[in-house]
Amino acid sequence: MxxxxxxxxxxxxxxxxxxxxxxxxxxxxxxxxxxxxxxxxxxxxxxxxxxxxxxxxxxxxxxxxxxxxxxxxxxxxxxxxxxxxxxxxxxxxxxxxxxxxxxxxxxxxxxxxxxxxxxxxxxxxxxxxxxxxxxxxxxxxxxxxxxxxxxxxxxxxxGPRWRLLLIGAGQLSRITAQMAQALGFAVHVCDPRREYRSDWDVDGVLFEDGMPDDVVVAMEPDAHTAIVALTHDPKLDDMALLEALKSPAFYVGALGSRSNTAARRERLALFDLSGEEIDRLHGPVGLYLGSRTPAEIAIAILAEIVAVKNGVPVLQRPPALAPAHVEASRR
Incomplete structure (x- = not known):
């Protein structure tokens, strides 16, 4: 495939x-x-x-x-x-x-x-x-x-090409999109913010300027689709994640610290998501590589996506993560 x-x-x-x-x-x-x-x-x-x-x-x-x-x-x-x-x-x-x-x-x-x-x-x-x-x-x-x-x-x-939808069109999304294309992914980027849309110029990437949750629904994610939220804006990220976690997407992740991830899980629990659906969220997103620069973070994100795609247990995690997430990341 x-x-x-x-x-x-x-x-x-x-x-x-x-x-x-x-x-x-x-x-x-x-x-x-x-x-x-x-x-x-x-x-x-x-x-x-x-x-x-x-x-x-x-x-x-x-x-x-x-x-x-x-x-x-x-x-x-x-x-x-x-x-x-x-x-x-x-x-x-x-x-x-x-x-x-x-x-x-x-x-x-x-x-x-x-x-x-x-x-x-x-x-x-x-x-x-x-x-x-x-x-x-x-x-x-x-x-x-x-x-x-x-x-x-x-x-x-x-089979169909593996697809990656990135929520947010910042510097990290730009680098991640370029690397993902080299891995064979068809990459979509969604960002309704005008200041980000006007500066996007990555060849081969389909830019979606609708609201992220609407874009996720319209995309009809399947078992060949990964979705990653990268805006740091709960109004954009959380609404997209609500739809993504209910979909068959094989990977759903969100950028953020451990404390921000815990807060996001609490917010998601207020909506019509089950505990099992929330546990599908990969956050903090990416393998734990001590990444600091945008390029290093992009490598960590894509490494985790490829591992999940290939059915490899994701074990490279900081020890402080909650057991529920560690188990979810292994699925």
């Missing part, structure tokens, strides 16, 4: 529609210390251009050389790298690492159009390709589904 893989598919579609020959290359099995996980995707154009990645670079170089030499498979088949220790060294794989790749020619874009449209609607899609025939089938997928290869068919999972 890497957002970069969706970008690979979109670029491959553009190349094909421009009349170029295109091959898709997927990691279907690994052994040992393989550099990229199963499901990683690469597209190779007929002139040797590539997008995506299946290794640290040397395997990509060899695939390009194969295409340049005229090795252009007309059917979906398997290529193996790193079978021996010598080959692993030659192709830059970690010692003992082995990759098994599915190489398939792109013959049509109808399935690509369907898949990209579905993921844009925040749907999960399983793509099944059959070796030899290259037949492609798309099916709905469930959160937690993994890529799988049964010897004849390879199933890969594609």
């Amino acid at each position: 890497d957002a970069l893989d969706l970008q690979v598919l979109a670029r491959a579609r553009d190349w094909f529609m421009a009349g170029e020959a295109v091959w898709l290359v997927s990691v279907i099995e690994t052994w040992g210390s393989a550099p990229r996980p199963v499901g990683s995707l690469l597209a190779v154009r007929g002139d040797g251009a590539v997008t995506g990645s299946v290794s640290g670079g040397c395997v990509e170089d060899d695939l390009v050389r194969r295409v340049s030499r005229g090795e252009r498979p007309s059917e979906a088949g398997i290529v193996r790298y790193g079978v021996s220790k010598e080959e692993a060294t030659r192709f830059g794989l970690p010692c003992g690492g082995t990759l098994r790749l599915l190489v398939e020619p792109l013959r049509a874009t109808d399935w690509l159009d369907t898949l990209l449209a579905a993921t844009a609607r925040h749907e999960l899609v399983a793509r099944i390709v059959t070796l030899g025939s290259g037949q492609i089938e798309l099916r709905p997928a469930q959160r937690g589904d993994k890529p799988a290869f049964d010897g004849e068919r390879f199933t890969s999972i594609f």
Whole structure:
């Protein structure tokens, strides 16, 4: 479900529609210390251009050389790298690492159009390709589904881009937005204050100038959405958090000291939120790194979001935090 893989598919579609020959290359099995996980995707154009990645670079170089030499498979088949220790060294794989790749020619874009449209609607899609025939089938997928290869068919999972909504358009939001985009998040920033709106100029970020709670509702947060309140203004932050904590968003956080966080929890308890919903709040937001500068705080925030996204227990916390929050941060 890497957002970069969706970008690979979109670029491959553009190349094909421009009349170029295109091959898709997927990691279907690994052994040992393989550099990229199963499901990683690469597209190779007929002139040797590539997008995506299946290794640290040397395997990509060899695939390009194969295409340049005229090795252009007309059917979906398997290529193996790193079978021996010598080959692993030659192709830059970690010692003992082995990759098994599915190489398939792109013959049509109808399935690509369907898949990209579905993921844009925040749907999960399983793509099944059959070796030899290259037949492609798309099916709905469930959160937690993994890529799988049964010897004849390879199933890969594609999902919507992870989204991050930042409440507030200050310096911290600017740095966090830039870093989050590098991590593959589609970033939205909301701030109704005119003085902040006029100075926002981060490319690729969708700016929302409505009231934060209205923006949260309109965004329809799902299990691929993180929401972080960064304004320090309870009138803006708290109303957004009220809606966010009731939503399926996988992460909801708010900037503030421990005392401010405790006061915020007391305010939230006055509204129609359950104790369990309030305990979903990550605050003070971010991993405890002793962060002081805006860039350090942004790293701490995004590190915690990535940990929660990946299902890793969040343990790097100051000892003074209440047990209820420590337990909530581990969920």
